[in-house]
Amino acid sequence: MSEIAQKVKAIIVDKLGVEDSEVTPEASFTNDLGADSLDTVELIMEFEKEFNISIPDDQAENIQTVGQAISYLEENVK
Amino acid sequence: MKYTRRVVVTGIGALTPIGNTVQEYWGGLAKGVSGAAPITRFDAEKFRTKFACEVKNFDPNDHLDRKEARKMDPYTWYAMVTAEEAFNDSQLKDFDSDRAGVIWGSGIGGLRTFTDEVMSFANGDGTPRFNPFFIPKMIADISAGYISIKYGFRGPNFATVSACASSTNAIIDAMNYIRLGHADIIMTGGSEAAVTEPGMGGFNSMKALSERNDSPETASRPFDKDRDGFVLGEGAGALVLEEYEHAKKRGAKIYGEVIGGGMSADAHHITAPHPDGLGATNVMVNALRDAEIDPSEVQYINVHGTSTPLGDMSEVKAIQKVFGDHAYNLNISSTKSMTGHLLGAAGAIESIACLMAINKGIIPPTINHFTDDEEIDGRLNFTFNEAQEREVNIALSNTFGFGGHNTSVIFKKMVD
Numbered sequence A: 001m002s003e004i005a006q007k008v009k010a011i012i013v014d015k016l017g018v019e020d021s022e023v024t025p026e027a028s029f030t031n032d033l034g035a036d037s038l039d040t041v042e043l044i045m046e047f048e049k050e051f052n053i054s055i056p057d058d059q060a061e062n063i064q065t066v067g068q069a070i071s072y073l074e075e076n077v078k
Numbered sequence B: 001m002k003y004t005r006r007v008v009v010t011g012i013g014a015l016t017p018i019g020n021t022v023q024e025y026w027g028g029l030a031k032g033v034s035g036a037a038p039i040t041r042f043d044a045e046k047f048r049t050k051f052a053c054e055v056k057n058f059d060p061n062d063h064l065d066r067k068e069a070r071k072m073d074p075y076t077w078y079a080m081v082t083a084e085e086a087f088n089d090s091q092l093k094d095f096d097s098d099r100a101g102v103i104w105g106s107g108i109g110g111l112r113t114f115t116d117e118v119m120s121f122a123n124g125d126g127t128p129r130f131n132p133f134f135i136p137k138m139i140a141d142i143s144a145g146y147i148s149i150k151y152g153f154r155g156p157n158f159a160t161v162s163a164c165a166s167s168t169n170a171i172i173d174a175m176n177y178i179r180l181g182h183a184d185i186i187m188t189g190g191s192e193a194a195v196t197e198p199g200m201g202g203f204n205s206m207k208a209l210s211e212r213n214d215s216p217e218t219a220s221r222p223f224d225k226d227r228d229g230f231v232l233g234e235g236a237g238a239l240v241l242e243e244y245e246h247a248k249k250r251g252a253k254i255y256g257e258v259i260g261g262g263m264s265a266d267a268h269h270i271t272a273p274h275p276d277g278l279g280a281t282n283v284m285v286n287a288l289r290d291a292e293i294d295p296s297e298v299q300y301i302n303v304h305g306t307s308t309p310l311g312d313m314s315e316v317k318a319i320q321k322v323f324g325d326h327a328y329n330l331n332i333s334s335t336k337s338m339t340g341h342l343l344g345a346a347g348a349i350e351s352i353a354c355l356m357a358i359n360k361g362i363i364p365p366t367i368n369h370f371t372d373d374e375e376i377d378g379r380l381n382f383t384f385n386e387a388q389e390r391e392v393n394i395a396l397s398n399t400f401g402f403g404g405h406n407t408s409v410i411f412k413k414m415v416d
Helices: A003-016 A037-051 A066-076 B020-029 B066-070 B074-090 B110-123 B134-139 B142-151 B166-179 B197-205 B244-250 B278-291 B309-329 B342-359
Strands: B006-016 B099-104 B157-160 B185-190 B235-243 B255-264 B300-303 B331-333 B394-401 B405-412
Touching: A003 A037, A003 A066, A003 B066, A003 B255, A037 A066, A037 B300, A037 B394, B006 B020, B006 B142, B006 B166, B020 B235, B074 B142, B074 B235, B099 B142, B099 B166, B099 B342, B110 B134, B110 B197, B134 B142, B142 B157, B142 B185, B157 B166, B157 B331, B166 B185, B166 B197, B166 B235, B166 B255, B166 B342, B166 B405, B235 B244, B235 B342, B255 B278, B255 B342, B278 B309, B278 B394, B278 B405, B300 B342, B300 B405, B309 B394, B342 B394, B342 B405
Parallel strands: B099 B157, B099 B185, B300 B331, B300 B394
Antiparallel strands: B006 B235, B006 B255, B185 B235, B255 B405, B394 B405
């Protein structure tokens, strides 16, 4: 697993209070990991803080699963 | 009787600087324990007052799901823990959830959350990165919301805000809504968690706090000649109020009846009490009238008595005006001498002290009495330093808040 993927997983475990094993690439924040709309906003903000980037709202809307978050960040974090 | 529906207390919960359950809290009150100690919540080195009455040995994760706890300010943690104790104590089950409400007081709300979020913004480059939970963590009504979600109480639901009178306003509102038929059960009380940098700094600037840093445990000394201000406390108290027939039908344990409440304003000054205790006099008269009792029927007054020079004096004047010669027969005590001042949660934990006094036949003391104040009538019994045994049929609790809000609530031993 890439360093980015590991950090993303750790943030999700911490913020959503889920088990490590539940955080699979296909897992949806809202459908599988129990996040509500505010949790999702908080997750995006944590990614921005951790990786020091800014994720525009229209792109944030497409980040709904663990895998989508990891690939977005792998593509955009320098 | 004005009201056909009577209101009783069927469950209680407390989280205080001298005990984290009702049993521990009452043990501390009866023994005369002080909850004051050096501040641990933040570095208070540069603060004029370096001590407070903090809740001790408390980890929210022992009581709440970690994810849930993270979204709550400490004032809501305290609310949830005491509401749970009170709910379990009441043994409520199979109730009509549409007839169950929550009325919860907090003087300030989520001050820790407000402080941290605003400080992090101020330390940044101006880009707003406020946490999406900032507002719902901080607002003063959110505890009432969380309690309703946890227990499915779908009846009346709101918060009362009247500074240090907040939770007594909540209890009085709960009593009245049950009397008027809007609900059969109401979870009421209040919580506060203001031992923070702005909480301490703000009250310090007002010269409201004791600065007796060399002896925190004797700093809260209501009615003592050398009192120099209140000691900030934190915590919560919860009471399940229930319509009497509803409680009787299910065979509930009853701590006492809430027989009346009074409200008034000083209409005088934002923070200073009326020098002659005008608002305090009126509020006790209003409560006694509402309860339809004679002043001579009261045995115990749990006073507001915060240990400030002006406040204590005006309350004494008011008691003497309202009770006349019967004032000398009363037991009076300020349990803030032990717990410190829990602001919006004060009325809730002090109401619980009244109910326990009624049930145990013991008056909790006003500790830390060293020197008589010659301006205070020496014939009054302030239950100084040690608890006193006494049969209590009726107890009255006063709480007054900045803004000139006064509240007074009266509890009676349960007899059919």
